[in-house]
Amino acid sequence: MKTDYDVVVVGGGVAGCAVARRLAQYRINACLVERELDVSLGTSCRNSGVLHSGINYKPGTLRAELAVRGNAMMDDLCRDLKVKIRRIGKLTVALDKDDIPGIERLHAQGQANGVPGLEIIGPARMRRIQPDVQGIAAVWSPTSAIISPYGLTIALAENAKANGVDIRLGWAVASVNVLPQGRGFEVRNDRGDMLSCRVLVNAAGLFAAKICEMAGIRDYRIYPCRGEYYVLDKRLDGSLRALIYPTPNPKNPGLGIHLTPTVDGNILIGPSADYQNSPRWTGNRASAMASLRDEGLKLLSDIRVSDYIRTFAGLRAKRTPPEVGGNADFVIEDRPDVKGFINVLGIESPGLTSSPAIAEMVLGFVKNHLALTPKTDFNGVRPGSALSFGERSPEERADMIAAEPDYGEMICRCEGVSKREVLDALDNPLGARAFVSLKYRSRVSMGRCQGGFCLPRIVRLLREEFGWKWEDFVNHSAASRMFAGYVSTGGKSDDQ
Amino acid sequence: MISERHCGVAVIGGGPAGLAAAVSACEAGCRDVALIERDRLLGGILNQCIHDGFGLHRFGEAMTGPEYAQRDIDRFSELGLEPMTESMVLELSKERELLISRRGEMLRLRADAVVLAMGCRERPRGALSIPGTRPAGIYTAGAAQNLVNLENIMPGKKVCILGSGDIGLIMARRMTLEGAGVEAVFELLPYSSGLPRNIQQCLNDYGIPLYLNTTVTDIIGEDRLEAVQVSQVDEKRRPIPGTERIFECDTLLLSVGLIPENELTRMAGIEMNPATGGAAVDDDFMTSVSGIFSCGNVLHVHDLVDWVSLEAAEAGARAAAYALGESSRGGSIVVRPGAGVRYTTPSRIGGEKDVSIAFRAVFPGRDRCLVVSADGREILREKRVRLHPAVMEHLGVKAADLKGCRVLEVSVQ
Numbered sequence: 001m002k003t004d005y006d007v008v009v010v011g012g013g014v015a016g017c018a019v020a021r022r023l024a025q026y027r028i029n030a031c032l033v034e035r036e037l038d039v040s041l042g043t044s045c046r047n048s049g050v051l052h053s054g055i056n057y058k059p060g061t062l063r064a065e066l067a068v069r070g071n072a073m074m075d076d077l078c079r080d081l082k083v084k085i086r087r088i089g090k091l092t093v094a095l096d097k098d099d100i101p102g103i104e105r106l107h108a109q110g111q112a113n114g115v116p117g118l119e120i121i122g123p124a125r126m127r128r129i130q131p132d133v134q135g136i137a138a139v140w141s142p143t144s145a146i147i148s149p150y151g152l153t154i155a156l157a158e159n160a161k162a163n164g165v166d167i168r169l170g171w172a173v174a175s176v177n178v179l180p181q182g183r184g185f186e187v188r189n190d191r192g193d194m195l196s197c198r199v200l201v202n203a204a205g206l207f208a209a210k211i212c213e214m215a216g217i218r219d220y221r222i223y224p225c226r227g228e229y230y231v232l233d234k235r236l237d238g239s240l241r242a243l244i245y246p247t248p249n250p251k252n253p254g255l256g257i258h259l260t261p262t263v264d265g266n267i268l269i270g271p272s273a274d275y276q277n278s279p280r281w282t283g284n285r286a287s288a289m290a291s292l293r294d295e296g297l298k299l300l301s302d303i304r305v306s307d308y309i310r311t312f313a314g315l316r317a318k319r320t321p322p323e324v325g326g327n328a329d330f331v332i333e334d335r336p337d338v339k340g341f342i343n344v345l346g347i348e349s350p351g352l353t354s355s356p357a358i359a360e361m362v363l364g365f366v367k368n369h370l371a372l373t374p375k376t377d378f379n380g381v382r383p384g385s386a387l388s389f390g391e392r393s394p395e396e397r398a399d400m401i402a403a404e405p406d407y408g409e410m411i412c413r414c415e416g417v418s419k420r421e422v423l424d425a426l427d428n429p430l431g432a433r434a435f436v437s438l439k440y441r442s443r444v445s446m447g448r449c450q451g452g453f454c455l456p457r458i459v460r461l462l463r464e465e466f467g468w469k470w471e472d473f474v475n476h477s478a479a480s481r482m483f484a485g486y487v488s489t490g491g492k493s494d495d496q
Numbered sequence: 497m498i499s500e501r502h503c504g505v506a507v508i509g510g511g512p513a514g515l516a517a518a519v520s521a522c523e524a525g526c527r528d529v530a531l532i533e534r535d536r537l538l539g540g541i542l543n544q545c546i547h548d549g550f551g552l553h554r555f556g557e558a559m560t561g562p563e564y565a566q567r568d569i570d571r572f573s574e575l576g577l578e579p580m581t582e583s584m585v586l587e588l589s590k591e592r593e594l595l596i597s598r599r600g601e602m603l604r605l606r607a608d609a610v611v612l613a614m615g616c617r618e619r620p621r622g623a624l625s626i627p628g629t630r631p632a633g634i635y636t637a638g639a640a641q642n643l644v645n646l647e648n649i650m651p652g653k654k655v656c657i658l659g660s661g662d663i664g665l666i667m668a669r670r671m672t673l674e675g676a677g678v679e680a681v682f683e684l685l686p687y688s689s690g691l692p693r694n695i696q697q698c699l700n701d702y703g704i705p706l707y708l709n710t711t712v713t714d715i716i717g718e719d720r721l722e723a724v725q726v727s728q729v730d731e732k733r734r735p736i737p738g739t740e741r742i743f744e745c746d747t748l749l750l751s752v753g754l755i756p757e758n759e760l761t762r763m764a765g766i767e768m769n770p771a772t773g774g775a776a777v778d779d780d781f782m783t784s785v786s787g788i789f790s791c792g793n794v795l796h797v798h799d800l801v802d803w804v805s806l807e808a809a810e811a812g813a814r815a816a817a818y819a820l821g822e823s824s825r826g827g828s829i830v831v832r833p834g835a836g837v838r839y840t841t842p843s844r845i846g847g848e849k850d851v852s853i854a855f856r857a858v859f860p861g862r863d864r865c866l867v868v869s870a871d872g873r874e875i876l877r878e879k880r881v882r883l884h885p886a887v888m889e890h891l892g893v894k895a896a897d898l899k900g901c902r903v904l905e906v907s908v909q
Contacts, residue, residue, distance in 0.1 A: 006566050032871070231622070281629070281718060283627065283630070283715070286627040286713065289627060306755065307624060309623065310620075310621075311622060349905065394602060394604075395497075397597070397602055398499075398601075398602035401599075402601070405600035407597075408597050408602065409582055409598070409599050411532065413584065436733065448620075449617045449620060450620035451639070452617055452618045453639075456641050456642035456646065456709065460646075460647060470649055470650075475631070475632035475719075476632075478719075480720055481632060482633070483651055484650045484651065484652045484653050484746065485653075486650060487644055487648045487649065487674050
């Protein structure tokens with residue numbers, strides 16, 4: 001790989017990956033660097049996976065404009081990238097008369113933002129959309145959708161890579177040297193490797209203010225705000241036919257705790273909202289978990305203890321401190337003071353929705369610095385299918401198994417993942433090899449037994465087929481070794 | 497194209513229950529038995545249970561898990577049966593149609609009778625709502641047992657164990673023998689969840705402390721596990737503030753319960769017994785769907801494999817009889833747990849023959865009486881010096897005592 005680029009994108013979240021894929025359409029040298037062992041391991045894999053319609057944002061803000069535009073771009077993008085998306089629509093519910101002004105404001109705001117198809121509907125239509133829904137009225141936004149957030153991010157990165165963008169994983173930026181006379185930047189990691197570029201796109205999420213500081217920009221501060229979730233068993237799949245949100249409370253840093261169906265058939269309860277200092281700690285706290293369980297039961301009384309299969313947490317990269325709350329707008333700017341430094345900063349919700357529109361805006365800024373010629377051989381279509389093997393009809397699966405016997409061998413019983421899919425996930429274009437990379441690409445161990453069954457089988461498979469050693473198994477980071485050695489050597493690390 | 501086949505008895509799962517059911521179905525006259533196993537080898541979880549103690553009741557000798565399994569595998573082969581290994585049943589219908597995925601083939605198998613013998617799975621961390629991070633180093637005890645005994649891999653060096661289920665206790669000893677330091681076992685309840693003999697042989701003999709009324713209340717470490725925080729719990733099992741204690745460790749094994757693996761059962765619309773997490777069956781082990789039988793850990797979680805095999809042999813014989821055209825009587829007498837009893841199985845019985853009722857006590861106790869009553873009339877009373885929830889109990893009820901009875905209740909006094 002080269003080290004001299006026209007553009008370096010810092011951050012492999014959905015915004016950075018969307019920018020990388022947009023740049024891949026032009027004849028330039030571009031590189032994306034990501035501190036973790038895979039793209040999408042930060043905020044982009046730890047959220048509700050909702051494409052917002054754009055009703056929740058103040059007219060005239062970037063959040064309003066880019067959410068509406070990004071949402072409209074998603075069908076084509078997901079079709080090309082083979083990413084699952086379901087336009088299930090959203091009801092923002094007024095529980096009683098006190099909530100009515102709130103939903104009326106929301107409806108008017110959505111119309112001002114140009115959100116298509118908005119309506120205020122009464123209980124009869126609400127119940128046709130979701131039979132057991134409470135409340136007296138609701139804003140119906142038909143363009144709200146659900147999507148796999150890491151599915152989209154990974155697809156964007158893989159397609160960018162297929163079209164010539166270098167993706168460097170495990171590459172944490174340690175310093176940015178701004179070259180004199182606007183000649184660009186030298187970017188170094190903690191190992192001392194150096195990349196140079198004319199344009200630097202800072203899409204570093206929770207670390208974006210730090211990257212700014214490295215380039216001498218001290219205007220911003222990011223306040224990580226943790227959102228915790230429960231993942232519920234697929235037993236409850238089908239209980240939610242649309243997204244159901246409470247009428248927003250302007251003081252809440254998020255949109256309130258709600259239930260969200262996922263494209264894979266689970267339901268999420270969340271997110272909570274708690275500010276913290278660490279930009280990386282994504283644990284769960286007993287208090288937040290208890291309130292999620294309480295809220296979840298209020299919204300879906302059928303939840304049993306055995307339905308909680310996992311918890312997770314994500315960090316919102318907020319610009320508003322705890323004492324202020326609420327939201328600030330995205331910062332997407334071509335810095336006048338540092339030539340070639342483009343910020344994509346403070347991308348909290350609706351960052352996922354906005355990502356393709358953010359990429360387009362960034363592309364406009366890149367054009368301020370570089371002459372961009374479209375590639376004639378850009379191929380925006382990813383091979384394969386958005387459907388997993390297990391989601392196909394038995395007849396289709398039979399034909400696939402006949403052609404490729406490895407499809408017939410099941411590795412993960414809960415999610416029905418075949419050996420072929422695990423091998424394909426491992427053979428990913430980014431060369432990501434962490435256990436979570438296999439999970440997010442194939443869904444192994446994401447089901448109700450959480451890997452109790454398939455983990456030993458995956459270990460056996462990777463050792464037999466690829467000669468992996470105990471130290472090759474890491475969960476999500478280089479330091480997250482899954483094992484400690486071999487039994488036959490008394491736990492010492494020598495291979496025997 | 498989906499291949500199509502037919503068989504007399506289809507047994508789902510090639511562990512101890514499935515093996516015993518298949519052998520017994522064949523011995524009962526069904527020559528057309530399909531034993532479907534998702535792994536490469538028959539034997540199920542026994543293959544990773546290399547400790548001994550299996551077979552004391554059934555064979556009168558102590559064997560390792562693989563040795564015990566081999567007895568049934570040998571008998572299975574002697575009968576000229578061939579297993580269908582590396583084959584996963586994806587779907588099961590009321591009409592006893594199985595959709596099976598295997599290397600190179602998708603198969604629709606129509607069976608005259610089906611025996612459910614899928615066993616159970618371990619409860620994962622998510623079900624416990626343990627706060628903290630999600631680093632590497634947290635495994636269910638059974639997954640760790642597989643890694644150590646079958647994959648030659650040490651999950652970690654310094655181990656804490658949450659839950660005193662039998663697999664956790666066995667793994668406490670196993671990890672110690674392989675050179676790991678096992679710091680402690682924590683149990684939420686005021687008594688252990690594992691067999692008393694395992695507490696002695698796996699913990700006490702190795703000086704591993706068991707902390708009762710204690711649970712993990714925080715997980716520390718962002719990459720690999722670094723420590724767990726534990727707290728004592730009150731009588732309502734809520735952590736008591738101020739009792740927090742940190743145990744440094746790189747591994748946390750979970751042995752916090754087993755869940756019968758009944759996804760296929762539910763798919764076939766079979767009535768469940770909420771107390772066991774398994775199907776509601778009659779005294780022929782037949783479920784609410786005619787011709788579908790259930791036995792072993794998928795029916796209710798057992799303590800000893802010997803009971804699994806004996807139960808499954810009976811279920812296999814009844815399935816063969818059904819496949820050979822013998823009609824089932826069904827059961828009209830409801831069997832239910834009374835005071836001090838967590839569950840009973842079967843859920844309903846016919847009353848025409850003697851029946852063995854399996855159950856577990858809610859609390860441990862000494863010098864208790866087990867009482868069976870028919871419509872409120874006591875028909876059986878047996879003394880037990882010791883009762884423990886970890887130990888499965890059986891009571892034999894005579895058909896003569898069941899005449900005209902509608903409800904049978906088992907209680908502890």
